[in-house]
Amino acid sequence: IAHMMEHVCFLGSRKRERLIGTGSRSNALTDFQHTIYHIHSPVRLEDGRDMYIPALEALHEIAFAPEMLPHRIEKERKAVLAEMQQVNDMEYRIETWTLSGLHETNKLGSQFPIGKEEQIKAWQQKDLKAFHEKWYYPGNATLYVVGDMEEEEMLRGIKRIFEPTPARNEHAPGQAFVEPVWGSGSEDPRSLFRRQLAKKRPEQLHNFSLPMVGTGDVFTQAAAFDQASGERPWQGPIRICRNELLEGLQLNFYAKTPVRPLRTLEDIWHLTAVRILIGVLQFRIVSRYSSNHA
Numbered sequence: 641i642a643h644m645m646e647h648v649c650f651l652g653s654r655k656r657e658r659l660i661g662t663g664s665r666s667n668a669l670t671d672f673q674h675t676i677y678h679i680h681s682p683v684r685l686e687d688g689r690d691m692y693i694p695a696l697e698a699l700h701e702i703a704f705a706p707e708m709l710p711h712r713i714e715k716e717r718k719a720v721l722a723e724m725q726q727v728n729d730m731e732y733r734i735e736t737w738t739l740s741g742l743h744e745t746n747k748l749g750s751q752f753p754i755g756k757e758e759q760i761k762a763w764q765q766k767d768l769k770a771f772h773e774k775w776y777y778p779g780n781a782t783l784y785v786v787g788d789m790e791e792e793e794m795l796r797g798i799k800r801i802f803e804p805t806p807a808r809n810e811h812a813p814g815q816a817f818v819e820p821v822w823g824s825g826s827e828d829p830r831s832l833f834r835r836q837l838a839k840k841r842p843e844q845l846h847n848f849s850l851p852m853v854g855t856g857d858v859f860t861q862a863a864a865f866d867q868a869s870g871e872r873p874w875q876g877p878i879r880i881c882r883n884e885l886l887e888g889l890q891l892n893f894y895a896k897t898p899v900r901p902l903r904t905l906e907d908i909w910h911l912t913a914v915r916i917l918i919g920v921l922q923f924r925i926v927s928r929y930s931s932n933h934a
């Protein structure tokens with residue numbers, strides 16, 4: 641439902657429509673972990689009109705004050721269903737089948753962002769409003785502002801537009817968000833969202849097959865096994881995907897490892913080295929295959 645919510649909030653915003661013709665660009669996307677709305681606009685137009693406040697007003701309406709009119713819901717229902725048909729090719733089917741195996745220990749393997757057809761057809765206005773009430777509140781959102789402006793002007797605009805929005809799900813009395821901190825204190829490794837949030841989320845555990853890159857035995861708390869008790873990763877089994885539309889044979893090998901945090905130069909060095917190694921290996925395999933089948 642997050643994907644359909646994105647369509648209704650974004651394309652149903654009248655204030656976003658007012659930005660059309662001002663040189664502004666806007667878009668939205670929903671993935672496994674986030675829904676993102678972004679607006680790129682000039683700071684000021686040639687006639688001197690300020691664009692910062694209208695851009696913030698559009699984002700505020702999209703996130704915290706969508707109209708969710710019945711005709712808009714029906715229009716976006718058709719758009720989401722059309723999008724589902726458009727992406728549902730063989731490559732997408734193989735990808736979702738693969739992800740369902742890689743993430744069989746959590747919801748990533750069964751809840752894909754595009755949604756399920758029977759649910760998309762059934763959702764009504766009350767369902768979208770309930771979802772919005774549950775997830776769309778300031779403490780569950782992060783606002784990024786980047787532009788050629790003074791910091792004080794940025795903060796004044798943010799307070800003017802977003803401060804009146806009521807807080808919900810307070811972390812503590814009078815505290816609607818978790819203070820950002822550096823290091824492990826800012827993380828929630830067992831959560832899909834990977835950062836500390838005021839409202840608890842279901843755990844998302846992973847059946848890692850290898851330790852963190854650059855280490856010999858380092859996993860994370862998100863592992864679906866208890867390393868302290870001597871449990872080890874479970875590797876396998878072989879999975880076979882069959883479809884009458886497949887014309888050839890394809891073999892895929894996957895290794896699921898914890899993401900290595902990027903905090904030091906050594907972390908960056910490891911990431912760069914691994915990407916170069918994988919790129920070279922992929923190039924050699926493809927070159928060898930192409931030369932043998934020229």
